[in-house]
Amino acid sequence: MTRRLRRIASFAAFLLCPLAAATPAAAQESAAAEALFNRGLADMEAGKYEAGCPAIAESHRLEPKPGALFTLAICESRWGRVASAFKRFGEYLALHEQMTPAQQSRQGERAKVAREERERLAPLVPELSLSLPPGAPAGTVVKRDGEAVDAALLSTGVPVDPGEHVVSTQAPGGPVWETRIQIAEGEKKRVELQVSRAPTAAPSGGISGRRAAAYVAGGVGLAGLVLGGVTGALTLGKKSVVEEHCGSAIGQSDETACDPMGLAASESASTTGLVSTIGFGVGLAGLGTAAVLLLTEPEQGEAAAGATSRRIRAGVLAAGPGGVLIGARGAW
Structure with missing residues (x-):
C-alpha cells in the first residue's frame, strides 16, 4: 500500500469511528423504544390507559415513527383525553401528507381513521380561557398544570383535556396563588384568575x-x-x-x-x-x-384620604395673657 493510500485509509477510519461508536447507542434506544411500545400496547388493550399511553408516548419520543404516533392518538382517545387525541391525529395526518405514495400505501387505513376520529372528537374538545384581573402587575406568570401559559393565549379559548386542571398565578416578588378548575367534554369555560401581590415595603425608618x-x-x-x-x-x-x-x-x-x-x-x-x-x-x-x-394618629389607609377613625383633634384650646393651653378635644 502506498503512502497516499495509507493516509486515505487512516482518514476514512477516523470518520467511521464515531459512526461505529454511535451505532450501539442508537440500537439501544431503538430496542428500548420497541420494548416500551409493546408494553404500552399491551396495557392499552387491557384498558390500563394511565400506564399504556405514557409508555407509547415515551417510545415515540425515543424513536419517532408514524405507527407509534397513530397508536398514541388511539390510546389517548380511549383514555378520554380528547384534546390530546385530536392533536395527535392532526400530527399524524400532517406527517402522512409528507410521505411518498409508497410510504402512504404501507400505512393502510390509518389516515382515513385519523380523519374520522378528528371529526368525531372535534365537538367533544373542551376550551378553557384564562384571564388576569384588571390591573394585574406586569410580568405576572400564569401556569396551567405546571406549564407556563403564553401571555398571547390569555383570554383565548385553548383546547384542554376534560377533567381537573391546576392553574396558578404569581406576580413578580409575590406569593403563588393556585386554584383547581374542573371542565367537562365540549364545555367552554372562562375563568378570571386572582393575583396575590408582592408585600408592600415598609416606609423608610419603619414608623411615621x-x-x-x-x-x-x-x-x-x-x-x-x-x-x-x-x-x-x-x-x-x-x-x-x-x-x-x-x-x-x-x-x-x-x-x-x-x-x-x-x-x-x-x-x-x-x-x-x-x-x-x-x-x-x-x-x-x-x-x-x-x-x-x-x-389622634390616622389609621393606615385613611391618612392618604385625610380621614381618621377617631374624632379627637390636638391643638391650642385657649390662649390669653396668662399663657397658652394645649390639649385635645373630640370623642373617642
Missing part, C-alpha cells in the same frame, strides 16, 4: 414621623418623671437635716435661724425641690403629648 415624635415625647416624659422622683427623694432627705440644724433644734426661737449645716441643707433642698417640680412637670407634659399624638 408622627409616631416617632410620640415616642420621643414619651421618652422625655419618662425621663422627667425619673428626674422629679430622684430629686424629690433628695429634697426629703435634706428636710430632715434642716429640722435637726435649724430653729428650736439648735436653741433658737427663730425657726428660720440655722447653723452652717442647716443653712447648706436648706439651700440644697430649695434647689432640688425646684428641679423635682420641673421634672414632674416636664414628665407629665411629655407623656400627655405622646398620648395625644398616638390617639
Whole structure:
C-alpha cells in the first residue's frame, strides 16, 4: 500500500469511528423504544390507559415513527383525553401528507381513521380561557398544570383535556396563588384568575414621623418623671437635716435661724425641690403629648384620604395673657 493510500485509509477510519461508536447507542434506544411500545400496547388493550399511553408516548419520543404516533392518538382517545387525541391525529395526518405514495400505501387505513376520529372528537374538545384581573402587575406568570401559559393565549379559548386542571398565578416578588378548575367534554369555560401581590415595603425608618415624635415625647416624659422622683427623694432627705440644724433644734426661737449645716441643707433642698417640680412637670407634659399624638394618629389607609377613625383633634384650646393651653378635644 502506498503512502497516499495509507493516509486515505487512516482518514476514512477516523470518520467511521464515531459512526461505529454511535451505532450501539442508537440500537439501544431503538430496542428500548420497541420494548416500551409493546408494553404500552399491551396495557392499552387491557384498558390500563394511565400506564399504556405514557409508555407509547415515551417510545415515540425515543424513536419517532408514524405507527407509534397513530397508536398514541388511539390510546389517548380511549383514555378520554380528547384534546390530546385530536392533536395527535392532526400530527399524524400532517406527517402522512409528507410521505411518498409508497410510504402512504404501507400505512393502510390509518389516515382515513385519523380523519374520522378528528371529526368525531372535534365537538367533544373542551376550551378553557384564562384571564388576569384588571390591573394585574406586569410580568405576572400564569401556569396551567405546571406549564407556563403564553401571555398571547390569555383570554383565548385553548383546547384542554376534560377533567381537573391546576392553574396558578404569581406576580413578580409575590406569593403563588393556585386554584383547581374542573371542565367537562365540549364545555367552554372562562375563568378570571386572582393575583396575590408582592408585600408592600415598609416606609423608610419603619414608623411615621408622627409616631416617632410620640415616642420621643414619651421618652422625655419618662425621663422627667425619673428626674422629679430622684430629686424629690433628695429634697426629703435634706428636710430632715434642716429640722435637726435649724430653729428650736439648735436653741433658737427663730425657726428660720440655722447653723452652717442647716443653712447648706436648706439651700440644697430649695434647689432640688425646684428641679423635682420641673421634672414632674416636664414628665407629665411629655407623656400627655405622646398620648395625644398616638390617639389622634390616622389609621393606615385613611391618612392618604385625610380621614381618621377617631374624632379627637390636638391643638391650642385657649390662649390669653396668662399663657397658652394645649390639649385635645373630640370623642373617642
